[in-house]
Amino acid sequence: MTLADILASLFPEGHGVTVADGLVTGHGPLDGRTLHVVGIDGDTPLGVDGALTLSAAVLDVMRAADKAPILVAIDSDSQRMSRRDELLGLNECLAHLAKALLLADRSGHPTIGLIYGHSAAGAFIATALATRVLAALPGANPSVMDLPSVARVTKLPLEKLQQMAKSTPVFAPGLDNMVAAGAVHVVLDPERPLHAQILGLIADLPSHDVRDRLGQERGGRPVARDIAARVAGQARAG
Template sequence: MLLDKILESLFPSGHTVLVACGLIFGRGALADGDSIAVIGVDGRIPIGVDEAALLSGHVLDVIKSGGNEPILILIDSDSQRMSKRDELLGLNEFLAHLAKCLILANKLGHRTIGLLYGHTAAGAFIATALATQTLLALPGAEPAVMDLPSMSRVTKLSIEVLQEKAKSTPVFAPGLDNLAQTGAVAITLDPDRSLAHQLTSVLSQPVEREDSRDKLGKERNGRPKAADIAKRVYELARASV
């Protein structure tokens, strides 16, 4: 689904969203008359230090404006920009800063919603979509925390072994269905229905104080152990205080 069509369906009452050099900025009108800040990445561009700094600045502008305006992050990116310049300038810190800005916005009352409509991977995925409170996706989205060749280099397991594990264990496999099963993607939207109505439905749901993705992964049998382990670690930490 192309960005223009997505924006048209999300904001039938109008929007001021623009795309410049692959970055998305603006605002959209919600059904109740309120506005939602919109940022993101289009055209599968990689996120480097410059992109991360600009996106972070827009999130901070929303925070500085006060109120509780929600933030929608639209994502169709490559991975992080793997250039010598970006690495020397501390790309990891810029990506971490972007993620922390989104988390701060959420802590201060700005609901953060991610919407995957294209590709995303690695650090760019973690610093944008996975840093939001609720992650949505459209069919055809192609998320990957790490592709199998990269995972093979890190784990020292062969591609064949990882491919076999991916058949039964979603954490080893990229793709929308697997990310949904692990709980990372909360809802896959229906492109044949009004995206505005579906977004309104998500925004109207009570805000959970704690990250519940591990519990969702347990319910969907994508991460059957994560929630229990996290709970046990929390209990042990509390007991030692």
């Protein structure tokens, strides 16, 4: 689905969502309340300017104090890999965006990610993975790091990593692996109105991050939940 298709299915009565330079901002009516929308469209890389623009949009929603939910719609490239962006502190700007989304969620604005295209690396982490739950549409292609990049970092042969990825979803790219690892909460049905599906997600939002539990139940991260619990327990005891 394109962003236009998504918005039409999500807001059958019309909306005020716009796209400028690949950045998505605006809102629309959802069952008698407002649903705010921010995001990235068109496989656009996320740089300093985009991260600050989206952060400002999220903070503006919080200032409205309407406790309305925020949908983060994502079809992006990775972070913008330019000398300018790096010198201006891209890592800090991406962290600022992630923290703005986390703060909004904890301040009463439920956050739902929706990945419908590509996303990778810092752009994926600072947007889609910074929401309380992440939904996806079929055909989405998320990754934290593609396998050629993993090969360069780990110095392992690409062929070996490709073989490992068949049985180790936790670092392998692609929608199925992200579902197995618990990063993607649910895959939506494009044949049904997104209006009702997003409403259902909001109504059934978990009270906290459950990605570790989903990853354990789905077999993509079988030990991460137990290890995290042990670390937390030792920290509280120590």
